[in-house]
Amino acid sequence: MGLALQQARAAMQQGEVPVGAVVVCDGQVVAVGHNCPVGGHDPSAHAEMQALRAAAQALGNYRLPDCELYVTLEPCVMCAGAIMHARIKRVVYGAADPKTGACGSVVDLFAEPRLNHHAVVVGGVMRDACVGILQTFFSERRAAAKARRLSPAAGAADEAAGESSVPPSESSN
Numbered sequence: 008m009g010l011a012l013q014q015a016r017a018a019m020q021q022g023e024v025p026v027g028a029v030v031v032c033d034g035q036v037v038a039v040g041h042n043c044p045v046g047g048h049d050p051s052a053h054a055e056m057q058a059l060r061a062a063a064q065a066l067g068n069y070r071l072p073d074c075e076l077y078v079t080l081e082p083c084v085m086c087a088g089a090i091m092h093a094r095i096k097r098v099v100y101g102a103a104d105p106k107t108g109a110c111g112s113v114v115d116l117f118a119e120p121r122l123n124h125h126a127v128v129v130g131g132v133m134r135d136a137c138v139g140i141l142q143t144f145f146s147e148r149r150a151a152a153k154a155r156r157l158s159p160a161a162g163a164a165d166e167a168a169g170e171s172s173v174p175p176s177e178s179s180n
């Protein structure tokens with residue numbers, strides 16, 4: 008999870024919502040990924056998707072049944088679907104996401120008996136650090152938005168920073 012947090016920091020340095028992911032197979036890191044939908048012009052570019060794609064390429068197989076996914080934020084519906092398609096055996100996440108979490112916060116797809124794959128899911132690992140980096144990102148962004156409101160001419164060009172599909176997890180605090 009420490010490595011996933013490093014990936015989250017890399018996302019933040021690029022102005023993306025700080026979420027990072029790591030795929031581990033037999034105790035070895037096979038892939039990492041960080042959230043980059045804004046810069047990548049790609050709504051599917053969540054950290055988990057990036058890490059799953061890289062892991063599948065690295066292992067030469069779209070099925071990853073011996074792999075575990077570590078991610079700093081509870082996976083959304085899209086990522087939970089990809090995790091199931093990849094047959095990931097275990098998912099470990101840090102912060103819960105009360106707005107889009109698909110591991111129990113909004114829905115629990117991994118507990119849905121009609122879906123045919125059930126990864127083991129563990130939440131709350133290094134939760135404070137995972138929540139903290141999101142809170143830092145959103146408080147800095149709010150401060151920047153406030154500064155722009157106070158000085159509209161100065162900040163117009165910064166609007167391109169845009170909104171992310173991943174909301175803050177502050178209510179999980």
Ligand SMILES: [Zn+2]
Pocket residue numbers: 053055082083084085086087
């Ligand atoms: Zn996602």
